[in-house]
């Protein structure tokens with residue numbers, strides 16, 4: 001009952017339970033059926049639900065995302081796997097031009113989920129490490145979710161499948177087997193659009209999501225014990241729509257904010273969050289909002305290069321100390 | 327037209343060279359497996375075991391001035407085009423002086439001088455790119471052709487379709503080689519296409535298509551050579567299907583649980599391209615056992631020397647990460663919190679679950 005399961009298993013549990021709950025839910029993707037997916041997220045689904053509902057597709061991202069949209073118009077609830085989220089770029093046209101505009105321009109609902117392994121710190125090189133959320137957050141009509149805990153991964157997946165619009169569900173592959181959690185009893189969803197306080201604090205806030213939540217928590221521990229700085233960590237969980245209320249609340253509480261993400265800097269969501277804080281909470285700030293992000297570089301393969309490009313705990317510590325010193 | 331004992335007009339030296347490239351491919355990959363198990367290969371490891379003939383034979387049909395775009399099973403094609411074992415080893419091991427200086431992984435690199443352009447992971451993308459490469463040959467009246475590989479799986483991408491169609495309409499001097507190895511990761515060809523054979527797709531593009539036994543190195547050479555000659559003579563795009571079999575998993579971590587029992591063993595026993603060619607060399611072509619053994623010894627020595635050299639190289643410097651995104655500026659500046667920091671971590675962790683992941687074990 002109270003056994004811990006991994007972030008990855010939590011996602012699988014959500015898929016199982018949603019397929020059981022609603023016969024309209026079905027899976028589409030490359031190698032997701034007989035093989036159970038490149039990371040085994042969908043392992044066992046085909047055995048349980050059959051080839052009709054767990055479809056091994058050709059290597060055709062445009063095809064499966066487009067087909068999901070059509071099926072969704074007809075009342076189905078497709079869940080499409082990108083073998084790596086990097087390949088969502090192939091379906092960019094379908095998602096941004098077709099899916100994102102469907103409700104607004106044609107009153108056609110697209111209740112579908114596009115999910116897949118995302119993110120770096122795994123020596124995956126430039127095409128198996130990406131965080132492409134910014135391009136989709138920028139597109140009105142899409143919702144974007146990126147959980148950091150096993151419980152949220154499960155609860156948000158359930159919400160994503162039940163949502164009446166298209167939800168892009170980013171799963172961090174560095175967290176897949178590293179992060180574990182105990183699932184709540186019963187059919188529990190986590191609402192889309194609501195952030196979470198991952199650690200309470202009073203001096204400085206770190207607003208972040210996905211794998212860098214753990215960089216923030218590690219830094220917070222260090223800052224507390226070594227520098228006497230109390231850090232609050234906000235895990236956004238959903239990137240579109242942003243939880244403005246949670247952001248404002250933490251700004252008003254600590255008056256010093258660091259926005260942290262693994263995505264590259266220019267055009268990343270940290271810029272958007274910073275702008276919103278400026279607009280709504282300027283008088284609450286005791287320091288400029290700072291960003292810790294990846295460098296603006298395609299993510300390289302060699303460990304010293306990847307580690308240099310991506311944000312690390314020591315960067316967070318440095319940035320928080322600068323904020324605290326204002 | 328080949329004289330007896332001289333298939334395809336290949337000299338005896340060239341006949342033995344085909345064997346050399348296939349043996350080099352296999353021995354080099356075996357060395358990579360050893361390095362992978364020692365965790366010296368940083369990411370995943372991709373094998374072309376059982377596909378050496380289609381890679382080597384097809385690339386052998388090109389001239390040095392021609393340009394080829396390899397895929398993940400085309401280590402042999404790259405070697406024929408002049409990539410060296412030490413480059414391959416350094417690349418897999420993410421060394422500072424690897425061809426991409428640690429930026430890209432496995433065999434994702436190229437050299438336009440030697441005539442090969444590095445692939446990217448998104449499948450199919452190299453087809454339109456090679457359409458453009460060969461379009462430029464045509465526009466400038468250069469006597470050069472291009473060759474691009476796609477897997478059976480990659481033929482399902484939009485990029486493949488758009489690229490081959492555009493090249494066909496423009497009558498680009500391009501050979502598109504479909505390496506039909508039965509699987510795309512775990513997906514059998516029957517779930518990839520209802521076409522009975524990939525050359526059936528050529529009809530739809532209005533181009534010639536020809537199919538051959540990809541485990542026969544001479545047949546792979548000959549069929550590709552015909553397409554290359556056609557392209558060189560102004561005959562435009564051809565589709566060549568080389569039928570082969572992927573005996574290893576998609577990458578080393580893949581335990582091939584989806585493969586029917588006995589299938590791999592059958593291909594290994596009855597249809598190993600290297601064994602088949604050795605039989606032919608020593609039979610019909612009348613080479614001596616010693617000729618073949620000499621090649622084996624040479625390959626072993628070369629791979630040993632390359633390994634020693636690759637192991638001596640170090641990892642890249644962290645700050646090299648910021649070099650070369652644009653021609654101008656030539657380097658990015660470190661972000662403010664890294665201004666005077668050489669490395670932001672104490673140790674470069676090598677995550678489980680990537681490359682080394684073995685849940686369920688090997689088959």
Ligand SMILES: Cc1ncc(C[n+]2csc(CCOP(=O)(O)OP(=O)(O)O)c2C)c(N)n1
Nearest residue numbers: 087399447448449477478479480509510511
């Ligand atoms: C557009 C795109 N989608 C998915 C992938 C993930 N992927 C990498 S290799 C592969 C299978 C490739 O099969 P095939 O084209 O037959 O080549 P093979 O590995 O058999 O040589 C897949 C699905 C990818 N690289 N690119």
Ligand SMILES: [Mg+2]
Nearest residue numbers: 477478509510
């Ligand atoms: Mg294949």
